[in-house]
Amino acid sequence: MIPRRKSAELFALLDSNPAVVLLGPRQVGKTTLALDIAEQRPSIYLDLESDADRAKLAEPELYLTGHEDKLVILDEVHRAQGLFLNLRGLIDKGRRKGLRSGRFLLLGSASMDLLKQSGESLAGRIAYLELTPIHGLEVAPDDLNQLWVRGGFPDSLLAGTDSISQRWRIDFIRTYLERDIPLLGPRIAAETLRRFWTMLAHHQSALLNAAELARSLGVDGKTVAAYLDLMVDLLLVRRLEPWHSNAGKRLVKAPRVYVRDTGLLHSLLGLTTIEDVLGHPVAGASWEGFVIETLHAVMPEGARPHFYRSSAGAEVDLVITLPGGGRWAIEIKRSLAPTVERGFHHACLDLQPDRRIVVYPGREAYPLGNGIEVLSLPELGVQLAWNGR
Template identity: 60%
Template sequence: MIQRAAKTRLLQLLGQFPAVALLGPRQVGKTTLALSLTNEAENSPLYLDLELPSDRAKLADPELYLADYEDRLVILDEIHRLPGIFQTLRSLIDRRKRKGKRTGQFLLLGSASIDLLQQSAETLAGRISYMELTPFLESEVVGFSPNAAQALWVRGGFPDSFLAATETQSFEWRAAFIQTYLERDVPSLGPRVPAETLHRFWQMLGHNQGQMLNAAQLAAGLGISGQTVARYLDIMVDLLLVRRLQPWSSNVGKRLVRSPKVYVRDSGLLHTLLGIRDQETLLGHPVVGSSWEGMLVENILSAVPANTQAWFYRTSVGAEIDLVLETASNQRWAIEMKRSLSDPKPSKGFYIGCADVKANHQVVVYPGQERFKHDAKTEIMPLDTLLKQLVRQEIR
């Protein structure tokens, strides 16, 4: 079993808050991670899958049923199936707090529907913390097999895709996942969107991986309005399937772009949407560079310290930084991504951007293993070294 880096953080939050919401797409491993806490708890957790009618029936009177489990962590899976329970959870949390139990009462698993977030935020304000579980990260699979990092890039990080016996089985799992998500899961979370239209929209985002959003072009291609494009994008972002990276917008006296960059978050889903079945096909496809960039963005943003803000930087004349991070300790990182072993040096526009954003750290991430200085201010390093540097700077 591949150990999830998120487990340590999840245990920490359960020790601080009465309720924790673990959010992420379906099949990402939320239930597996939650059930792995069995050995960590003093008493075995109570697990209820709210997609099962039998478990939902147990909560017909949640106050009465849960009163028997005050000394146990209660795990409620697919919490969006029973949105009316949040008010009861609030009352139970407050009642137990008066009895001295302040933390680790409820773990709520959900697929990040908009309604779920709004309801829990309103009724459990101050009592709940949110945590996202992503597909596998590179740091979690390194050592699993000799070519684990390459397999992660091609197959993506959903466990059933990454661990499939063959490339064909991995691709077929992802194709079925996409179809099921669009036809069953998206409608079950509220939005009523034609599955075929949303599939084409998702596919068009894939063809424009890592590019600035052109809503007018997407609207024309789909025969819909710009407002509908915005609504579709909101759905995919809220379901944690697409990342919308906002542009740096501080006034530096230059014409900065205003449109966000958009990424399909899991590289395996991206490749399936574009019909890319294996590494050889990927290496010859125009999306190869932006696919690799998107995978790095996900790995970096999943591992950075809490309260880190992220942007990209681009001016109308072409000065650009792939990723700008500002940490809680006011450290500002300018990160460029170069999928080149022989010549991973940054462009002139990178240095212009670094000066504009007043970067404390200038880094180029490349697929090699060595770390070295490119110039007095800029270092070239692999992904794992960058992540260690980010954590080390925050601990100091």
């Protein structure tokens, strides 16, 4: 079992909130993490995809009141969304008895309905935590390339061969399209959504051009926006927003879009091995998305990520505004001998960042001149995580 960095944060949230929702795509390791917690405190686990476990909640208040001295773990909670109103009453009754934390751990794939109903029913009583696929600070440096190629879903990453890993990801994509997404969101033809997902893979890290995607799919721009919102809500796609300021610069307004897990990205493009990936035009954009996902997973609470791009060509791949107001400008390079273009220097003149960083696949840290630091991904991730403490 690969230790997850979110474990400590999840324990802290359970110790300070009556209910916690652990969100993440299917097969990302939510149940494994929850069962690990269950071994360390009195708990009861119910899988709401099981008819037997759902039957136990036919009278939810009666059943759950009998277990108010335990942490109740409800897996696939989106299968019983009407339960949230019952939980609110149970939490409020428990508070009057002095039971103020650690009552319920709810596991679910992030869907619009789940977030909406839990937020409306349990406002002020619930905390949210996202469990991402395994990221670059959760594996040894020697395993980074394998993580990049196969992605962070545990069954894909730990498969015996690249071919087995690829087979798992292909099956995962098919199951998500044909079974899971229809359960979690609006009904969309699986083949249409596969085409859309594949188009996003071909445009990894590019500016969103909804009109172009709409023409390719034969739908209108509003439909493309709805498809994208669904994929973002399900934590399968990231929409990185552009930096905005009042500096009078003409800045790009369209977001950049990334397939979040690079293993899924590579499967959508038919890439199995690292040689396949390195020989494909998507390699640089794939590495960029991989770095962004790792940094996003470890950045401190309240940090805000953007990219910067002006009409004059000034550009930074990632701008992180820290909770205390500091700003890091990060350029992402796949080369072992990275250099920065003129656009990065111009962007730094506009942004005036506290740090100028180039992240690359090597391991040595060294200065590049003009105040620029070259760092490995693990080193940058550690520095970013510690900056929030």
